[in-house]
Amino acid sequence: MINLPSTDVVIIGGGWSGLLMAKELGAKTSLKITVLERGKPRAKNEYIEGMDELDYALRYRMMQDVAKETVTFRNTPKDKSLPVRQFGGFLPGDGVGGAGEHWNGMTPRFLPDTFELHKATVERYGKSRLPEGSTIQDWGITYNDIEPYYLKAEQLLGISGLAGNPMTGHRSGPFPTPPIKQTYFGQIFTDVTRDMGYNPYPVPCGNLSQTYRNPDGVIRPACQYCGYCERFGCMVGAKAQPTNTLLPVILKQKNVTIKTSAQVRRILTKDNRATGVTYVSNGKEYFQPAGKVILASWSLNNTRLLLLSKIGNGNTGRNLTHQVMGAGVTFFFDKPLNRFMGSGASNVTVSDFDGDNFDHSNLDFIRGAYISSPAYGSRPIANFGAVPSNIKSNWGGEWKKAAVELFDRTAKLGSSGEHIAYKTNFMDLDPTYTDNLGDPLLRLTIDWNDNERKIHNFISSKIEGIAKRMPIKSYIMNPPLRRYDATSYKSTHIQGGTIMGASPENSVVNTNNQHWQIPNLYVLGASTFPQNPSGNPTLTVLAQTLRAAKALI
Numbered sequence: 001m002i003n004l005p006s007t008d009v010v011i012i013g014g015g016w017s018g019l020l021m022a023k024e025l026g027a028k029t030s031l032k033i034t035v036l037e038r039g040k041p042r043a044k045n046e047y048i049e050g051m052d053e054l055d056y057a058l059r060y061r062m063m064q065d066v067a068k069e070t071v072t073f074r075n076t077p078k079d080k081s082l083p084v085r086q087f088g089g090f091l092p093g094d095g096v097g098g099a100g101e102h103w104n105g106m107t108p109r110f111l112p113d114t115f116e117l118h119k120a121t122v123e124r125y126g127k128s129r130l131p132e133g134s135t136i137q138d139w140g141i142t143y144n145d146i147e148p149y150y151l152k153a154e155q156l157l158g159i160s161g162l163a164g165n166p167m168t169g170h171r172s173g174p175f176p177t178p179p180i181k182q183t184y185f186g187q188i189f190t191d192v193t194r195d196m197g198y199n200p201y202p203v204p205c206g207n208l209s210q211t212y213r214n215p216d217g218v219i220r221p222a223c224q225y226c227g228y229c230e231r232f233g234c235m236v237g238a239k240a241q242p243t244n245t246l247l248p249v250i251l252k253q254k255n256v257t258i259k260t261s262a263q264v265r266r267i268l269t270k271d272n273r274a275t276g277v278t279y280v281s282n283g284k285e286y287f288q289p290a291g292k293v294i295l296a297s298w299s300l301n302n303t304r305l306l307l308l309s310k311i312g313n314g315n316t317g318r319n320l321t322h323q324v325m326g327a328g329v330t331f332f333f334d335k336p337l338n339r340f341m342g343s344g345a346s347n348v349t350v351s352d353f354d355g356d357n358f359d360h361s362n363l364d365f366i367r368g369a370y371i372s373s374p375a376y377g378s379r380p381i382a383n384f385g386a387v388p389s390n391i392k393s394n395w396g397g398e399w400k401k402a403a404v405e406l407f408d409r410t411a412k413l414g415s416s417g418e419h420i421a422y423k424t425n426f427m428d429l430d431p432t433y434t435d436n437l438g439d440p441l442l443r444l445t446i447d448w449n450d451n452e453r454k455i456h457n458f459i460s461s462k463i464e465g466i467a468k469r470m471p472i473k474s475y476i477m478n479p480p481l482r483r484y485d486a487t488s489y490k491s492t493h494i495q496g497g498t499i500m501g502a503s504p505e506n507s508v509v510n511t512n513n514q515h516w517q518i519p520n521l522y523v524l525g526a527s528t529f530p531q532n533p534s535g536n537p538t539l540t541v542l543a544q545t546l547r548a549a550k551a552l553i
């Protein structure tokens with residue numbers, strides 16, 4: 001073990017949350033800050049040269065290498081947990097910028113009542129409506145507490161959006177840039193749902209509608225709708241990424257150092273204080289002493305590092321949640337849609353059946369989902385082959401002819417539903433399987449419950465109502481929700497494990513993201529979300545990070 005000179009702050013993970021904290025502390029203090037990132041550095045040139053769907057989107061070039069580290073998975077404690085040999089259900093990031101390099105860029109705020117879910121549900125419907133076995137709890141902060149930080153995060157990224165949707169929370173300031181362009185399909189979806197009395201709106205996003213200069217003086221250009229966005233870095237820098245939004249500032253800060261290829265293994269503690277971290281780099285093991293430790297390695301990694309470091313009060317690993325993504329439909333049109341164009345976030349969204357935006361008094365479930373018309377850009381491999389139900393085979397001449405003809409006449413609606421927490425969904429260390437360094441893997445125990453199935457069925461019925469009004473030839477509805485599986489992609493919004501709260505009795509960190517038992521340890525990211533709202537998490541992660549940085553300073 002090589003002992004290094006001490007640093008004031010060590011940050012584990014160089015993704016959105018870790019680099020934002022580094023930038024804030026770097027700018028507002030004279031503290032010496034060291035960021036340890038297990039992956040490689042990144043340059044914009046990579047993205048200019050690398051728009052290869054097979055390499056990036058299907059073989060996960062930018063994501064965590066499962067040959068080194070993965071998770072194990074089972075539905076219930078009675079099942080045998082097995083390692084996930086190829087990521088599918090979610091795609092952990094790796095390298096400077098983390099998953100924020102290859103994200104879509106959708107940045108909605110959470111609905112106001114999600115921060116007080118327990119209180120809001122019990123007040124409106126009574127305690128008896130909390131689903132059996134659920135462990136719903138409030139965050140300890142309200143929408144009003146986080147709203148100013150939402151605005152700051154939006155200004156930092158230059159979020160493009162349209163204010164005034166009655167289904168979303170209040171705003172204390174405008175979006176920094178107007179909404180991005182909608183596709184032809186998005187416009188059809190807007191017209192149909194507006195006619196039905198719903199409130200469609202363009203999802204707020206970090207894919208810029210126009211050139212923008214942020215408060216740090218960083219300038220980024222407008223989106224080109226190239227379609228190689230989700231799972232890719234942006235070749236022009238229009239999509240907000242840690243490397244084009246935070247790194248230009250950090251690189252000028254003399255008190256911040258980023259070390260790459262530095263895989264942190266443990267956070268060390270003594271007398272209820274963190275003393276530093278151990279990490280492995282190029283086969284050598286180091287001890288980095290530090291005055292403060294900031295854990296920002298993404299949900300599952302945050303939980304695993306706390307468990308490996310034996311830091312916890314019994315709440316670590318609780319409230320594992322993922323979003324309910326399955327309700328959707330595939331449409332077949334009789335004219336081309338130019339679906340090759342699009343961006344990671346040029347979606348139109350309907351939030352009328354999200355959260356508690358509709359009355360659940362006569363329904364047998366709580367919460368809901370948003371419905372959206374994704375327009376990521378139909379890349380040729382992953383999007384080829386959908387055919388209507390009258391084509392019976394999925395191979396051969398008839399299928400090929402139909403698939404070619406319909407490639408640009410196919411479009412989908414999807415949804416993202418809220419996932420509440422249950423006692424039965426949790427994370428711990430796997431007793432059998434280890435990573436390449438010999439450390440136990442994180443074990444996920446997770447399954448869907450009745451509430452999720454009911455949300456899925458309800459939202460499917462609303463989507464089918466929309467399908468019947470669309471100017472299409474035919475449609476195929478997605479199948480019902482069965483067991484949770486780790487192979488089909490849902491979202492990389494798998495959350496919980498180090499949850500935030502107002503009391504150490506039922507949470508891991510306080511409302512400033514500070515660990516209850518180890519006060520010089522902070523935990524950032526969606527691992528702190530007590531349950532999983534339907535909205536994409538990163539804007540909230542950034543707002544929380546700004547709030548935590550202020551408290552820390």
Ligand SMILES: Cc1cc2nc3c(=O)[nH]c(=O)nc-3n(C[C@H](O)[C@H](O)[C@H](O)COP(=O)(O)OP(=O)(O)OC[C@H]3O[C@@H](n4cnc5c(N)ncnc54)[C@H](O)[C@@H]3O)c2cc1C
Pocket residue numbers: 012013014015016017018036037038039091092093094095096097098099100102103104105106107230231262263264265296297298299301305345492493524525526536537538539541
């Ligand atoms: C395909 C895709 C699309 C997405 N689209 C959206 C979207 O549209 N909207 C949205 O809100 N969110 C989206 N997300 C999720 C979003 O990317 C994450 O919420 C966000 O990146 C989380 O930031 P983070 O800092 O918590 O973690 P990350 O960005 O994952 O960064 C964590 C970093 O920590 C490093 N690390 C991990 N373990 C260690 C260790 N032991 N030692 C050192 N370093 C370590 C990792 O290598 C990584 O670089 C998407 C994700 C993916 C994969």
Ligand code: SF4
Pocket residue numbers: 207208222223224225226227228229230233234235236237238239342343344
């Ligand atoms: S769609 Fe726009 S934001 Fe996304 S990668 Fe292409 S140019 Fe960048």
